[in-house]
Amino acid sequence: MVEIRLTNTRTRAKELFRPLDPANVRLYLCGPTVYDRAHLGNARPVVVIDVLVRLLRHIHGADRVTYVRNFTDVDDKINAAALARQQAGNPGTLEELIRERTEETIGWYHADMDALGAARPDHEPRATDYIAQMIAMIEALIVGGHAYARDGHVLFRVRSYADYGKLSGRSVDDMIAGARVEVAPFKEDPMDFVLWKPSDDDLPGWDSPWGRGRPGWHIECSAMSYELLGESFDIHAGGIDLQFPHHENEIAQSCCAHPYGRFANVWLHNEMLQVEGKKMSKSLGNFFTVRDLLDQGIPGEVIRFVLLSTHYRKPMDWTAEKAREAEAVLRKWRGLTAGIDPAASPAPAVTAALADDLNTAGAIAALHELAGQGDAAGLLASARLLGLLTDELGGWESKRYAYSLGVRVGVNAQTANRIDALVEARALAKSNRDFARADAIRDVLGRAGIRIMDSREGSSWEFGPEVNLSILDEIH
Numbered sequence: 320m321v322e323i324r325l326t327n328t329r330t331r332a333k334e335l336f337r338p339l340d341p342a343n344v345r346l347y348l349c350g351p352t353v354y355d356r357a358h359l360g361n362a363r364p365v366v367v368i369d370v371l372v373r374l375l376r377h378i379h380g381a382d383r384v385t386y387v388r389n390f391t392d393v394d395d396k397i398n399a400a401a402l403a404r405q406q407a408g409n410p411g412t413l414e415e416l417i418r419e420r421t422e423e424t425i426g427w428y429h430a431d432m433d434a435l436g437a438a439r440p441d442h443e444p445r446a447t448d449y450i451a452q453m454i455a456m457i458e459a460l461i462v463g464g465h466a467y468a469r470d471g472h473v474l475f476r477v478r479s480y481a482d483y484g485k486l487s488g489r490s491v492d493d494m495i496a497g498a499r500v501e502v503a504p505f506k507e508d509p510m511d512f513v514l515w516k517p518s519d520d521d522l523p524g525w526d527s528p529w530g531r532g533r534p535g536w537h538i539e540c541s542a543m544s545y546e547l548l549g550e551s552f553d554i555h556a557g558g559i560d561l562q563f564p565h566h567e568n569e570i571a572q573s574c575c576a577h578p579y580g581r582f583a584n585v586w587l588h589n590e591m592l593q594v595e596g597k598k599m600s601k602s603l604g605n606f607f608t609v610r611d612l613l614d615q616g617i618p619g620e621v622i623r624f625v626l627l628s629t630h631y632r633k634p635m636d637w638t639a640e641k642a643r644e645a646e647a648v649l650r651k652w653r654g655l656t657a658g659i660d661p662a663a664s665p666a667p668a669v670t671a672a673l674a675d676d677l678n679t680a681g682a683i684a685a686l687h688e689l690a691g692q693g694d695a696a697g698l699l700a701s702a703r704l705l706g707l708l709t710d711e712l713g714g715w716e717s718k719r720y721a722y723s724l725g726v727r728v729g730v731n732a733q734t735a736n737r738i739d740a741l742v743e744a745r746a747l748a749k750s751n752r753d754f755a756r757a758d759a760i761r762d763v764l765g766r767a768g769i770r771i772m773d774s775r776e777g778s779s780w781e782f783g784p785e786v787n788l789s790i791l792d793e794i795h
């Protein structure tokens with residue numbers, strides 16, 4: 320059996336992955352707060368974990384993996400979005416508008432992640448369906464001396480858990496110094512965090528031993544993972560931005576409420592998708608959504624390929640150039656594998672790359688080799704382990720697009736093929752050292768308003784500001 324190695328944030332080491340129960344490999348990914356469209360950064364953990372789940376199913380068996388990803392559907396940001404709708408004159412109670420907003424956002428989320436070829440998890444628990452379990456867990460924490468109720472709030476007593484900070488490798492005092500911790504009169508210690516908070520009459524709330532209120536964000540994941548995966552499970556994943564405080568708090572809650580459990584064995588954190596060196600995030604406003612890209616006509620498969628071309632533990636950014644290259648590669652591979660049956664199993668080099676801490680970039684390099692060898696059946700089976708070249712993501716390759724001044728435009732396939740043929744003829748002339756012909760073709764394309772870009776991968780082209788295709792008739 321292929322051995323998987325994963326980098327575990329908890330131990331800061333790349334470790335051999337040994338499932339607690341090989342008949343049921345269990346993993347949990349922190350899902351979205353459903354108040355708005357997912358941006359491209361939010362899609363990165365989803366696509367990365369989708370590949371991990373495919374690999375685990377390939378190695379351990381399709382029905383021997385349980386994948387949970389939650390929806391956080393109770394949150395102040397959701398309330399604020401619903402309130403804004405109400406103030407804009409939308410009919411309905413705040414509760415109805417909140418429900419409408421979360422339902423709508425979950426629908427968008429499914430459509431966008433489906434478009435990227437990310438399979439739906441086995442369970443998608445919604446926080447509002449697990450309030451009773453959260454209350455039970457909070458009660459257990461109070462009984463154990465790890466939490467206290469004050470003024471309708473319940474707080475986790477951070478100093479009661481000696482291992483707090485281990486995941487991030489920081490001491491509590493360092494964390495206080497570095498974090499924006501809220502000092503509040505109802506806190507014993509500024510570091511203590513909210514498990515439960517009171518709700519005004521006009522906000523969503525549930526009855527509890529501490530009055531009408533709502534849960535804090537961290538307890539949601541602790542309660543839902545416990546209910547669906549048990550007190551010890553294999554992998555907990557999320558973006559590195561969640562390591563502190565969210566994951567640190569999840570560990571504290573879960574390990575104190577279930578002292579005989581180990582909570583998550585492996586912590587897997589993806590690095591950030593960035594824009595000019597900064598995390599893409601809603602709060603910074605430097606984001607674009609997955610839907611924005613799909614609406615520009617960029618196929619979901621191309622977005623997926625770009626996300627997988629960088630290792631998940633490295634920061635990355637999105638560029639139009641990467642999308643263009645990914646599209647050219649996928650178009651070529653789809654052409655090569657059209658009508659071919661996939662090989663019985665993926666190529667060992669591809670499986671080995673993925674098993675080595677999800678080295679998706681290495682796996683893609685191995686796919687290039689298979690394509691280079693003309694092994695279409697091997698390429699198809701192997702690409703599918705990464706969720707590429709699947710039937711669901713296909714169909715786009717029959718349509719042609721080009722770029723014009725950096726903007727993607729639809730182009731008639733006949734024109735595109737003709738330009739492709741000229742670009743290829745130029746490359747051939749160059750390799751035959753027929754520079755006169757190569758230059759003549761370049762000259763005609765240039766006068767027609769088409770720019771050629773040469774790279775290691777070959778030549779691509781785009782439309783310049785002024786295009787006159789009739790000039791192409793000057794050459795054959």
Ligand SMILES: Nc1ncnc2c1ncn2[C@@H]1O[C@H](COP(=O)(O)OP(=O)(O)OP(=O)(O)O)[C@@H](O)[C@H]1O
Pocket residue numbers: 349350351352359360361362363364556557558559560561589590591592593598599600601602
């Ligand atoms: N720029 C990013 N790159 C990679 N992963 C990200 C990025 N931003 C958020 N994530 C991940 O997306 C998932 C959903 O996060 P969450 O719902 O907290 O996002 P959000 O609040 O909408 O995002 P933001 O951080 O933009 O305010 C989490 O696993 C988080 O780590």
Ligand SMILES: [Zn+2]
Pocket residue numbers: 348349350540565569
């Ligand atoms: Zn979480």
